[in-house]
Amino acid sequence: MVQAREIDPSASPLDYYGYELRRLREGAGLKQSQLGDIIYCTGSLIGMVENGRRVPTRDFSERVDAALVTDGHFSRLVGLVLRSVLPTWFQAYAEMEARASFISAYQSQLVYGLLQTEAYARAVLGVEKPDKLDTAVAARMDRQRILARENPPVLWVVLDEAVLLREIGGREVMREQLAHLLSLQDRQWLEIQVLPFEVGQHAGMMGSFNLLRFDDDPDIHYCESYDSGHMTANPQVIKERSVGYARLQAEALSPRASAVLIARVMEERYGKHPEPGGRAVA
Incomplete structure (x- = not known):
């Protein structure tokens, strides 16, 4: 069993999650190992989450909700927890992204985060965050939940052709x-x-950028550098970048022609090709 430590629930969403998990587990008369048996994990994992030393996943949270009959309490809270572990300079954008009704994104090097597979995200994030990789990937995947909402935002993405050819994570x-x-x-x-x-x-x-539109708030332009992000609602910037994005859309292949190109690159560059001996390799 992990040694309990005092938790200040107001310190962070992660600490609040751990505090609530301990409070409700003890209220149900369960030891860490007993709750672990119920939700198919170790008691030590329960202890690490309660102590704020392990970031919970959405699956973990859903199983805890079912075990403790908490009416989705932890499933709602985990979104705040995962957003809080994003880079500090990115958190404000993630919050605005989740509220946007229309997202326009131009990406010059990478697939836009909302469209990345878990394996692709793991390869990208592993370059800078190898020690916190699982947490970083979980946070990125959780951002994608906005596309599964009953009323999702409109998402329009223009990818530079280089994105298709840059081999991230292997073929x-x-x-x-x-x-x-x-x-x-x-x-x-x-x-x-x-x-x-x-x-x-x-x-x-000049590089990748995003435009966010809202039902009741001003539009926002977002771009980032190596370790910082910049958001602005300056009307002149919005005007210039909106025209710039429209030009990118006009010069890009149509969505149907783009799909044809993506499929061709997928097969020709990343398909399974036979070796001289006849054995297929990835």
Whole structure:
């Protein structure tokens, strides 16, 4: 059993989660090992979450809710916990992203976070966060829940062709990622376009950027550098970047032609090709 430590529930969402887990577990008359047996994990994991030393997953939270009959308390709270472990400079954007009714994204190097597979995200995040990789991946995957809402935001993504060719995580990971993009093409509120190399110079050459639109709030432009993000509602910036995004959309391949290109790259670059001896390799 993990030694209990005093938790200040007001210190962070993670500490509040741990405090509530301990309070409700003890209220149910269960030891850590007993709750662990019920939700199919170790008692030590329960203890680490209660002490704020392990970030809970959404699956863990749903099982705790079922075991302690808490009416979705931890399932609601885990979203705040996962958002709180995002980089401090990114948290404000993630909150605005979750509230947006229309998201326009141009990505010059990577698949947009809301469209990444878990394996692709793990490869990307593992470069900078190898010691906190599971937590970082869980937080990124949790952001994608907004696309599964009953009323999801409109998401329009323009990807530079380089995104398709940059091999992230190896050929199998890339094949899975491109297949995932293709699987999204029938979503009512989601469109993906590819900006081909042949366009040459274009309105996104300064780098990736996003535009967020809201039902009752001003539009927001977002871009980031190595270790910081910048959001602004400056009307002139919004005007210029909105026109720039419209130009990117106009110069990019249509969503249907983009899907054809994605499928071709997936098969030609990341498909399974036979070795001289006839054995297929990834």
